[in-house]
Amino acid sequence: MRIGNLVLIASICSGYGIAAQATSTTTFGTPGLIDMPSAESAPDAELTSSISYFNNNNRNTLSFQITPRLSGSFRYSSIANWRGSETLFDRSFDLRYRLVDEGKYRPAIAIGLQDFIGTGAYSGEYIVASKRIIPTVTLTGGIGWGRFGTTNGFANPLGGLDARFNTRPTGFTGTGGIVESAKWFRGDAAFFGGIAWQATPKLTLKAEYSSDAYVEERARGNFTPKSPYNYGLDYKVSKGISLQASYLYGAEFGLGVTIKLNPKEPAIIGGREKAPQPVRVRVLTNVVDLGWTTVPNAQKNLRKATQDLLAKEGLTLEAMSVSSSKVTLRLRNERYLASAEAIGRTARILTRVMPDSVETFNIIPIARGIPLSQITLKRSDLETLEHESNGSALSYAAAKITDAVNTSDALIFRDGLYPKFTWGIGPYIRTSYFDPDSPIRLEVGLKANASYTFAPGLVLSGQISKRAVGNIHTATRRSDSKIRRVRSDGALYNQAGDPAINDLTLAYHFRPGKNLYGRVTVGYLEAMYGGVSTELLWKPVDSRLAIGLEANLLRQRDFNQLFGFQDYQVATGHLTAYWDMGKGFHSQLSVGRYLGGDYGGTLKVERTFKNGWRVGAYATITDIPFSDFGEGSFDKGLLFTVPLDHFVGSPTGRTFDSVIQPLTRDGGARVNVDGRLYGTVNNHHNKALKDSWGRFWR
Amino acid sequence: MMRFPVIAALACTLALGACGTASDNPLRATVFANLKQLVSKKGDQQVLTTAILRARLTSEVRASLGASVLIAELPNQKVAAVVLAVAQNGGVTTWQAGDGVAVNTKAGLLLSTRGVGFDLMSSSVDGPLAMIKGRGTGTAVREHRGLDGEDQLVLTRFECTYLHSKDTVLESCANKNLTIENQYWLDRSGDIWRSKQWSGARNGYMLLENPPE
Numbered sequence: 028m029r030i031g032n033l034v035l036i037a038s039i040c041s042g043y044g045i046a047a048q049a050t051s052t053t054t055f056g057t058p059g060l061i062d063m064p065s066a067e068s069a070p071d072a073e074l075t076s077s078i079s080y081f082n083n084n085n086r087n088t089l090s091f092q093i094t095p096r097l098s099g100s101f102r103y104s105s106i107a108n109w110r111g112s113e114t115l116f117d118r119s120f121d122l123r124y125r126l127v128d129e130g131k132y133r134p135a136i137a138i139g140l141q142d143f144i145g146t147g148a149y150s151g152e153y154i155v156a157s158k159r160i161i162p163t164v165t166l167t168g169g170i171g172w173g174r175f176g177t178t179n180g181f182a183n184p185l186g187g188l189d190a191r192f193n194t195r196p197t198g199f200t201g202t203g204g205i206v207e208s209a210k211w212f213r214g215d216a217a218f219f220g221g222i223a224w225q226a227t228p229k230l231t232l233k234a235e236y237s238s239d240a241y242v243e244e245r246a247r248g249n250f251t252p253k254s255p256y257n258y259g260l261d262y263k264v265s266k267g268i269s270l271q272a273s274y275l276y277g278a279e280f281g282l283g284v285t286i287k288l289n290p291k292e293p294a295i296i297g298g299r300e301k302a303p304q305p306v307r308v309r310v311l312t313n314v315v316d317l318g319w320t321t322v323p324n325a326q327k328n329l330r331k332a333t334q335d336l337l338a339k340e341g342l343t344l345e346a347m348s349v350s351s352s353k354v355t356l357r358l359r360n361e362r363y364l365a366s367a368e369a370i371g372r373t374a375r376i377l378t379r380v381m382p383d384s385v386e387t388f389n390i391i392p393i394a395r396g397i398p399l400s401q402i403t404l405k406r407s408d409l410e411t412l413e414h415e416s417n418g419s420a421l422s423y424a425a426a427k428i429t430d431a432v433n434t435s436d437a438l439i440f441r442d443g444l445y446p447k448f449t450w451g452i453g454p455y456i457r458t459s460y461f462d463p464d465s466p467i468r469l470e471v472g473l474k475a476n477a478s479y480t481f482a483p484g485l486v487l488s489g490q491i492s493k494r495a496v497g498n499i500h501t502a503t504r505r506s507d508s509k510i511r512r513v514r515s516d517g518a519l520y521n522q523a524g525d526p527a528i529n530d531l532t533l534a535y536h537f538r539p540g541k542n543l544y545g546r547v548t549v550g551y552l553e554a555m556y557g558g559v560s561t562e563l564l565w566k567p568v569d570s571r572l573a574i575g576l577e578a579n580l581l582r583q584r585d586f587n588q589l590f591g592f593q594d595y596q597v598a599t600g601h602l603t604a605y606w607d608m609g610k611g612f613h614s615q616l617s618v619g620r621y622l623g624g625d626y627g628g629t630l631k632v633e634r635t636f637k638n639g640w641r642v643g644a645y646a647t648i649t650d651i652p653f654s655d656f657g658e659g660s661f662d663k664g665l666l667f668t669v670p671l672d673h674f675v676g677s678p679t680g681r682t683f684d685s686v687i688q689p690l691t692r693d694g695g696a697r698v699n700v701d702g703r704l705y706g707t708v709n710n711h712h713n714k715a716l717k718d719s720w721g722r723f724w725r
Numbered sequence: 726m727m728r729f730p731v732i733a734a735l736a737c738t739l740a741l742g743a744c745g746t747a748s749d750n751p752l753r754a755t756v757f758a759n760l761k762q763l764v765s766k767k768g769d770q771q772v773l774t775t776a777i778l779r780a781r782l783t784s785e786v787r788a789s790l791g792a793s794v795l796i797a798e799l800p801n802q803k804v805a806a807v808v809l810a811v812a813q814n815g816g817v818t819t820w821q822a823g824d825g826v827a828v829n830t831k832a833g834l835l836l837s838t839r840g841v842g843f844d845l846m847s848s849s850v851d852g853p854l855a856m857i858k859g860r861g862t863g864t865a866v867r868e869h870r871g872l873d874g875e876d877q878l879v880l881t882r883f884e885c886t887y888l889h890s891k892d893t894v895l896e897s898c899a900n901k902n903l904t905i906e907n908q909y910w911l912d913r914s915g916d917i918w919r920s921k922q923w924s925g926a927r928n929g930y931m932l933l934e935n936p937p938e
Contacts, residue, residue: 291874295842296927301825302839305812365876414817414829414836416849416868419878637875676842721878724846725839 051223051231051261052271052285054079055141055149056088057100057121060221060235061259061273063175065167066137066157068125071095072634074288074642079271081281083107083249089665089687091642093634096125099644101665101687103461106148108249116463118689120144134158140211141173145659146203148243151175152212153219167235168220172212177240178255180215204659204690221257231261237276252276290640295676303725304336304375306413309406313383317351325349326439329380334441336376341678342369345393345483346438354381355389357398357438362680364639364670365719366392366711367423370402372725374409381406391431392711395536395702396484397544398431399711400568413724423720428713430568432538440483450477455492459499459521461689470497474529489531489551500525506693509655511595513555513583513622514696520554524588529554534702542567544704553699554588556581556622564704569713571607575705576600581622581698597624599698605705607714611635613643622696625649629695633666637718639682641668647695655694662695664688764806764823773805774798779936782807787938795820796936797828799841801929828933832858833909833917835924835931843927846870846878856887857894857909857917863887867898871925898923 050067053059056077058067069075075090083106090100100121109115123139134156142149155169169175172183173195185192195214199207221235235257244250254277263269271283319325326349333356334344341362348355354377360369370390377388388404408425412418452475459468472495478488494500500522506515520527532550539545544564551557558581566573578600585591601619608614615631627649633641646663653660664686671681709715764773775798787794790809797820798805808820808828817836821827826840834850834857852865867883883898883905896907903926910919917935924931 289874293874296874297842297844297846297872297876299840299842302821302827305819305821305827306814307812308814410814413814414831414847416847416870418847419870637877719876721846721872721876725844 052077054086054281054283056086056090056102060167060223060233061257062237062239063219063221063235064139064153064155066125066135066155068092068098070289072289072291075285077283077285079281079283081275082279098123106249109247117148118145119149129158144204144206146199147207149174150210163225165223170216170218171238172214172216175238176215176217177242178217178238180217183214183216185212201653202658202660229263233259251278253278290636293638293673298677300677303372304379306375306409307379308410309383317384319382320351332380333376337373340372342373344441345444346440348438349385351384353387354385355438357391357393360392363678364672364680365722367716367719368722368725371723374404378406378409391434394707397536397538398434399708401429401431401434403427419721419723422723423717428568428716430541432541445480445482447480457499462502462504464504468499470494470499484536487533490529491526492529493526508657508693510651510693511623513693514691515693519586520588523586527588544708546702546704548700555584556698557584558582560700562704566708571714573605573705575603579698597622621649622698623693625651625694627695639670649695651694657692659690772803775805775932775934778805778807782936796934798932799928833920835922838924841928843925845924846872853885853896860889861887
């Protein structure tokens with residue numbers, strides 16, 4: 028995915044939690060006037076998806092306010108009548124930075140690079156200033172280069188610094204997709220400007236003088252401007268949706284829709300889940316009463332009572348042991364993304380169930396059968412801090428979070444928990460984007476999955492799917508890759524794989540030692556590859572740094588996605604450093620060997636939100652020459668992790684993970700395996716617990 | 726042409742329905758059936774209020790509930806519920822409704838809410854409590870904590886003054902951004918039996934009433 032899903036989610040749930048603000052969107056999907064940018068920024072963290080259309084030109088843009096000052100956009104455009112009747116499908120990336128904040132007299136000033144990577148059809152740079160002169164009127168003026176310097180252009184003022192600024196190179200480098208810094212701020216410059224008047228809280232009227240002459244579009248017969256003046260309006264339908272209409276260049280009417288979503292503004296802050304069990308306060312004299320230890324079946328009865336109460340909160344008790352003063356339990360949390368909330372609810376249930384002499388609670392969250400951490404709480408702290416004003420911070424300070432290796436030896440597992448068989452059948456929707464023949468393709472079908480857990484950590488699982496309707500498999504465009512087609516034969520897989528075995532694996536997750544996590548997965552790992560995948564992760568429970576080592580021996584599967592293989596075999600592997608940089612940013616650097624046998628590295632940077640959202644980007648560069656890689660030169664993409672809780676307002680434990688990969692080619696490709704360790708482990712380690720501890724008492 | 730993995734199905738699985746053992750949907754069977762009955766909307770009634778619930782709380786109904794009750798209403802949100810005392814911890818009573826809403830009070834002062842959404846997470850009211858009980862006329866500090874959109878606690882601090890009449894106390898609290906006004910009605914023994922208390926920007930004031938026997 029999947030811009031589509033974000034748009035879908037946003038439109039279903041629109042009206043929730045988007046701050047009122049007056050920036051409106053240009054035809055390029057960036058904050059600004061009509062076709063021209065302004066110096067305004069969207070609110071921090073806002074995700075904007077917009078669609079605009081005017082004669083022959085359609086632009087779909089996804090923008091993200093990366094920091095309060097920095098924003099980035101990805102755009103997929105179709106420009107009709109580009110070569111004769113042929114349509115150009117173009118991908119472009121922008122970056123803009125607000126240099127100066129608006130003051131009492133000083134305007135806000137921003138600098139922007141539009142379409143700074145790639146073929147450069149939209150490439151242009153600008154420096155722009157905006158000032159709110161009265162609360163409802165904003166004036167904007169700027170100077171533009173590239174396509175923003177084509178109406179009444181003048182010699183580049185930067186030419187005085189260096190004569191190279193006077194001419195702008197044309198065309199693009201190699202196969203496109205790389206940073207074209209040699210063009211930036213080169214060639215003629217021109218002034219642009221405009222005015223925005225917020226006539227009513229919902230309606231903003233705009234007029235601008237554009238410095239974009241649509242030179243290429245005019246020459247190719249796509250669009251011919253008749254005047255540099257544009258007029259437009261922006262109407263806010265609801266908090267998250269606005270519509271734009273404009274009269275462009277004295278020639279055409281344009282329409283647009285913008286959907287806004289902010290990860291920091293969930294539908295219901297804190298969620299609407301049911302109140303937790305209240306703490307049961309002990310009677311002081313009972314604390315030394317150990318009579319219960321002689322009751323027959325005491326362990327079993329306590330386990331049953333705990334398990335029943337946990338089940339009501341959507342939590343699963345796996346194993347437990349109770350001594351006179353201490354209880355230790357393994358907890359499976361598949362409902363609360365805020366891991367501290369699961370711990371807090373469990374702790375309160377223990378106060379209700381455990382005999383009064385039990386003072387220490389050891390809670391061990393597990394995932395995929397392996398213990399992730401041990402959270403040790405004192406029952407007396409729970410009793411005193413439950414209604415304390417600063418109870419959250421105090422209870423975090425009093426909690427001990429430690430490694431959980433070897434903690435489970437003495438635990439008694441629930442009867443009948445293993446082996447465990449689960450299955451499910453349900454519908455699926457798949458989408459496919461960016462095929463020039465049909466930029467959006469869709470498929471609906473039925474999938475069935477089943478899993479058999481032999482023992483904690485050892486799972487046999489598989490999924491098959493059968494399409495019902497759709498046009499993904501009818502794509503006729505075939506890979507033109509010059510190198511081994513390790514990823515670009517998707518169309519052939521889609522066509523032949525019906526029904527398909529999506530995956531069928533035996534996976535083992537285990538703890539080889541303190542701070543260490545291990546995984547071995549064997550079988551049909553994903554649609555295109557089968558084989559053996561192994562992984563070892565070093566991640567101390569309170570560390571912001573983790574190191575992972577992955578080694579895989581893979582064979583490419585037959586296009587029909589049944590049991591057969593093609594005769595391509597490859598060993599891949601990566602050494603990865605994961606680093607939680609703090610301040611809401613996370614980075615990940617991998618070096619190693621990719622599916623095509625190519626060697627290289629992947630850098631991934633994400634903005635992370637404490638409520639589970641993640642928005643990021645990655646790039647992979649390997650030793651495959653850009654010319655062999657083909658269009659785009661190297662692999663890159665955008666990453667989104669969206670918690671469903673954001674929209675439904677109660678804990679579901681579900682997130683959508685999506686990658687927008689503008690081009691899927693064969694260089695720098697990696698195998699997809701379910702259950703990679705870092706994602707499995709990280710959410711119940713110290714940093715994630717601390718980030719979610721505000722919900723401990725929910 | 727490219728292909729994307731099959732994750733998008735999640736939303737639709739939820740929307741269109743799916744079956745299998747993997748879906749774990751616990752039902753909360755509680756002793757709160759009576760309470761639920763009590764707050765069910767009857768006929769063409771649109772909004773429950775304290776007055777409606779007070780009328781429904783006949784002595785038979787109260788006897789059937791078997792614990793003390795409060796009527797809680799959020800006029801802003803147009804919701805009201807009867808909540809039942811379910812736990813005590815150091816002078817704090819936890820009151821719970823049939824639908825998972827809970828309110829915590831200390832000697833009648835609202836400390837926190839749960840299960841409402843945009844909940845008041847915790848409060849410090851010891852200063853105000855002393856003022857109300859002791860008919861004090863100075864200022865006291867009140868602290869409220871709520872979550873932000875990233876689940877981080879945000880502290881709001883108020884400075885409050887008190888105006889006492891025969892059987893009511895008016896508590897006026899302010900900080901740089903906000904002024905709120907809580908009101909308490911006291912019975913003959915000086916206990917709060919009815920109040921209007923701020924519970925946060927989104928939910929507004931909460932009305933609490935210990936209905937007369």
